[in-house]
Amino acid sequence: MSENILEMRCITKEFPGVKALSDVNFKVGKGEIHCLIGENGAGKSTLMKVLSGVYPYGQYNGDIIFDGTIQKFNKISDSVATGIAIIYQELALFPDLSVYENIFIGNEIKSGGILDWNETVVSSKTMLEKVNLKVNPETLIKDLGVGKQQLVEIAKALSKEVRLLILDEPTAALNEDDSENLLNLLRELKQQGITCIMISHKLKEVISIADKATVLRDGKTICTLDASKGEINENIIIKNMVGREIENIYPKREKSDYGDKTLELQHWSAYDPKLGRHVAKDINLHVKAGEIIGIAGLMGSGRTELALSIFGNSKNYKLQGDLLVDGVPTSFKHTSDAIKAGIAYVTEDRKGDGLFLLQDIKQNISAANLKGISSNGLINENEEIKVSESYKDSLGIKASSIQQLVGKLSGGNQQKVSLGKWLFVGPKLLILDEPTRGIDVGAKFEIYTVMNELVKQGMAIIMISSELGEVLGMSDRIYVMAEGEIKGETEVEAANQETIMQLATQ
Missing domain, CATH: 3.40.50.300 (P-loop containing nucleotide triphosphate hydrolases)
Incomplete structure (x- = not known):
């Protein structure tokens, strides 16, 4: 020894x-x-x-x-x-x-x-x-x-x-x-x-x-x-x-018939003038109500850039192609337009972009939908408390109270607050970018369970993940990206880690 x-x-x-x-x-x-x-x-x-x-x-x-x-x-x-x-x-x-x-x-x-x-x-x-x-x-x-x-x-x-x-x-x-x-x-x-x-x-x-x-x-x-x-x-x-055994880290979900296409991209491209190249090129992709699609790929493959180009194009990419929401051609000039259309995006960088670390749980959950708790331009604090308590309970956020500063929470609980913030918007499509990065196995299981419940209620989910086990364990279909392009699409039953990596390294 x-x-x-x-x-x-x-x-x-x-x-x-x-x-x-x-x-x-x-x-x-x-x-x-x-x-x-x-x-x-x-x-x-x-x-x-x-x-x-x-x-x-x-x-x-x-x-x-x-x-x-x-x-x-x-x-x-x-x-x-x-x-x-x-x-x-x-x-x-x-x-x-x-x-x-x-x-x-x-x-x-x-x-x-x-x-x-x-x-x-x-x-x-x-x-x-x-x-x-x-x-x-x-x-x-x-x-x-x-x-x-x-x-x-x-x-x-x-x-x-x-x-x-x-x-x-x-x-x-x-x-x-x-x-x-x-x-x-x-x-x-x-x-x-x-x-x-x-x-x-x-x-x-x-x-x-x-x-x-x-x-x-x-x-x-x-x-x-x-x-x-x-x-x-x-x-x-x-x-x-x-303190207990988790037999399957990816909770089982009874798959039912999907609804109509919530989002579809047709020959969608995003050009970054600063980099002088396309970060997403000729993308054809769709997700239906009640479906989870996974987007796999190595870092730098364009997955996050694709998500940002969909969610209001905050990076000011030059966009080409068609974006359809519920079958209707749509364009967004700002992230607020995407939110109004029923699209929400949970960023991979919860501390840098997703949360206000010096504000409490209550203020973070209401931040993206202040209209939902306001009347005549004034925030209804009682309604804000009611909403925040509801998401604290339903998402299992472990905190002393909704007045606790988000910066003092663990990574898993911060991620749940970020998720709650966007669920309060009431989206029809939820884009999750690295939803379980830096959180423990117990918190992962809880977030996966929430995802399953959301699609059961008819929400569509796009999940970007670098963890191949997560992509295979949670997705219904998988798109694989490399160098800004989709290199392959497959039903999850036909995929494994080897085939995904082969596509991701093309």
Whole structure:
């Protein structure tokens, strides 16, 4: 058994009215990859913020023991100086600065009190080699894809001689190739003696990479599973995460006859003047009432761009072709026109575009349909409360009240608020862009159940997803996109992951 590099003993952390962590114990062996898993709101990120000094000593109870010494971190720089680095899902990079500037920001190389830029560039190349990233150090961060930006973050951590690397949902925004590259890098770092803690909701990744996995539930330690004992498998993980067995993560739906076509695209194209190319080209697609269609494809295939071109064309693409709603040719000059026509769009970026994080649940749910709670130009606050309470209950939003700030909710509950906001509009077509990105298996099941209920009531759903299992598990038909074009259409019964990937990589 490996010697522990980290022990967190009896950690308790409280916020006003909420005990986020209750007597948590967590041990990590030197040189191992240890996954921290649990439902949204289980306390994973809070525990890592305690460890990294975001919540300083004195704001929690319990002990942090790193490499045999009790630590009392008062700020993040204290944990960094000890050899601990944390990389969050929202990357802490400066988009308008170069790669080399980002790697050594806050850790600048100086000579005689003056910044030594030549040595900085040379050293950054060494760090980039360690993470297998072949880019010019002078490249601006904003010119890199998300996968490469993630590697720059790791290079930045390595420049500070990290011994314990914490990654919070590192593959949430990555495609399958970038995700696999990142996991391979973690394996290489393990061989170099660097210990990794990875928070992840992707159970297949946990199973493939974890030496051990600790499960948190409701702010408490449930168990630690050991891969060498065959304990890290999907059934055991899910049972411990949610406190019950979920036999099928994709709930069964009785399929009935579909209605008429709710939306149809005929030879639909969207040209982006800024990029100087088509982001969607000659698209022929339809979805019927009571049907879920999945749109699969790799990142950059044009799926989100297609959705935005349908939903009011907020990016001002030059559009060609026909868009029909209920069989009637239609055009939208603004997203408000699309909403009036019965189309709603739940964005993939709930924090950036989908929600007002500094406002409460009530204000977010009513935001897209203020007319629905207004009379003579004034908001009826009682009606707003009634509507919000209704969606809080029906969607299972876990919060102290509808007055709770959305920014304080877990990812899964934020996603439910985003869904509630658009359901209040009363759409006939709901476009879901990565509806379960970054949320746990229990919350996924709940959202899938809501989707099934909506189509049962006659709604049409377009679901964009990078998770092939989700596309196959929830769709009635599947379109596969690559390079802005639809490469294939298939009934779900005739599809599998291999055939979808073949089309997606054409």
